[in-house]
Amino acid sequence: MTSTTPTRTDVLIVGAGPTGMLLAGDLATAGVSVTVLERRPEGTSNLSRAFGVHARTLEQLDARGLADDLVATGHPLNALRLFRHLSLDLSRLPSRFPYLLITPQYEVERILQRRAREAGVRFEYGAEVTALRQDQDGVVMDTRTADGTVTAHHAAYVVGTDGHRSAVRSALGLPFPGQAVIKSIVLADVRLSEKPDGLLTVNGTGDAFAFIAPFGDGWYRIMGWDRLSQRPDTDPLDLDEVRDLTRRALGTDYGMYEARWLSRFHSDERQAPAYRVGRVFLAGDAAHVHSPAGGQGMNTGLQDAANLGWKLAAVLRHHADDTLLDTYQSERHPVGRLVLRSSGGIIRLAMAHNPLQRTARDLFARAVARISPLNRKAMGVITGIGISYAADRGAHPLTGKRAPDVRLADGSRLYEALRTGRFVLITPAGPDTPDAPTASDPRVIRTAWTGDRRTTLLVRPDGHIAWASERPDPAGLGKALARWAGPAA
Structure with a gap:
């Protein structure tokens, strides 16, 4: 040694x-x-x-100039069907990326x-x-x-x-700490003789569940679970087992004929x-x-x-x-x-399998599908668009929330301005906008809204709002900068 x-x-x-x-x-x-x-x-x-890459992650990549390159490698999925009665319409997301990118x-x-x-x-x-x-x-x-x-x-x-x-x-x-939530999941990357109808094919029948997603290069990802076959991660997996599980869950194996990867794993919930x-x-x-x-x-x-x-x-x-x-x-x-x-x-x-559990699931799914606030909440959590951070008592209601990719007065977008890795200060447009303690601060890009919006926002480099005000408040802005960015040089 x-x-x-x-x-x-x-x-x-x-x-x-x-x-x-x-x-x-x-x-x-x-x-x-x-x-x-x-x-x-x-x-x-x-x-x-x-x-799968969700909308909020694509926004973060966009703030680094990487999103468009990644989008070119995959396929957008405009809806998520979680259960028979619940489909989330991702095309309604308030984002430049209203979809799940399959890549x-x-x-x-x-x-x-x-x-x-x-x-x-x-x-x-x-x-x-x-x-x-x-x-x-x-x-x-x-x-x-x-x-x-x-x-x-x-x-x-x-x-x-x-x-x-x-x-x-x-x-x-x-x-x-935590626990295993699923003890045996089957994963495989395979080729199919028959192309599935949808971009994401999902179904469960009886004791079998499976879904298929395309990589776009002729290979497909299969993930499946068999309630009757909970086997250790170390057990070998062959293509015949994947075919059988897929047929039982989806009604066909789509002419599955080659695998480049076969694996078992268990899924934990731990933090x-x-x-x-x-x-x-x-x-x-x-x-x-x-x-x-x-x-x-x-x-x-x-x-x-x-x-x-x-x-x-x-x-x-x-x-x-x-x-x-x-x-x-x-x-x-x-x-x-x-x-x-x-x-x-x-x-x-x-995983619900007895009649009572399935009835409860269907009722829940129908409620989320039909009640708009619940539907938006579900989409916001799953895609990350709805994730906000707690703000101090008395802070502006926008503090801690994700900043949308708004158009700015110079014609650019907010997430293009964030590519510098700096804070972005968005002020009301017009020559009478008061000076703020950012005029010569290299950590801050100063820009303006299009239109007549009067809110001033300080957006953090991660696209969340650090501070906001409906009136000129240089002292408040200075305190926010000192807290989140440190003392001015």
Whole structure:
């Protein structure tokens, strides 16, 4: 066993999945030095479970200039049918992306990795975390490679984005309480002789459930569950079993004839009690895992990263108070809990098998389908569009809410302005707009509404509203900037 010279970086990210790479790209673009450690060998895996990107995630990617490239790799799905009586019309979403984008996770990883590398992120593959220690000045993390080489990595902050078996979480001694919600799910990427009628084919009959989604390159993702065959993850899976399950659930196997990937897994519902321990953070599956219902897993992790990245940059680059980082826990932990409840509710309703449970499910589905506020709430949670953060008592009602991608006076869009990674101040149009404490602040882009709207908004780099006012309030704006961005240079 040999040791190498210790490395030093501002932020050390453990895990090169989508969450880690979005965070790494954000930090490096903001001028923060970043090293990403990955236990796996180099090379993006295409054996991924996620295949859907929701509207809010596409908005976050749009704020980084990446959404259009990703949209070109997939197929938009304009409606989600969760049960026989419940269909969510995504085309009504108040977003530039009123759909679920069906595209494999490896396409998301590809564009995020490209951005991170172009921004100067350093990657180390084949590095397994063996120890972690921290004090008030920083964190030291030890890693070991396959040949036994040990390296001590020094960083101001560490973020664990290393999945549900997170070595970072284990090194912190954090529990991961929860339970298995489905004990045996079948996954396969296959070719079909017959093309399914819809973009997303879903059905359940008796004890079998299955759905099919296209990747767009001739391959299809199959996910299925058999109540009568709850087998360990380690049991082998063959194409015949997938065919049989698909026929029972969907009435046909669509001429399934080839598989490039076959796997079993179990689905847990778990959440770490803390997303921050001193100078160490958890994000994505390292912080929370839940059922695949609603396709919220990867999306929630990416939105964790979007929340944390600009805050770390503000502390490291602009001397914002370290307490700003506590808002990552206070904002994202409730979101993780909400996703656990919503996805868990969907999967339990889908698994209903006795007549009483199915009747209750149908009544619930009809209510959500027919009552507009319930329908909007369901779409907002599943797609992320409706996620808001708690605001202080007495704050403007818009504070903490997602900012829509509005048109600005110069003809551009808000999410184009957010591509700089800075705060965006939107003021009423007109030459008589009062001066505010942002005229020479490099952290803020100042722009104006189209039309005669009089509200002033300060939009955070993650697209949520930091502060709002219906009247000129330079003092209030100054306090908001000091809180969220640190002292002016």
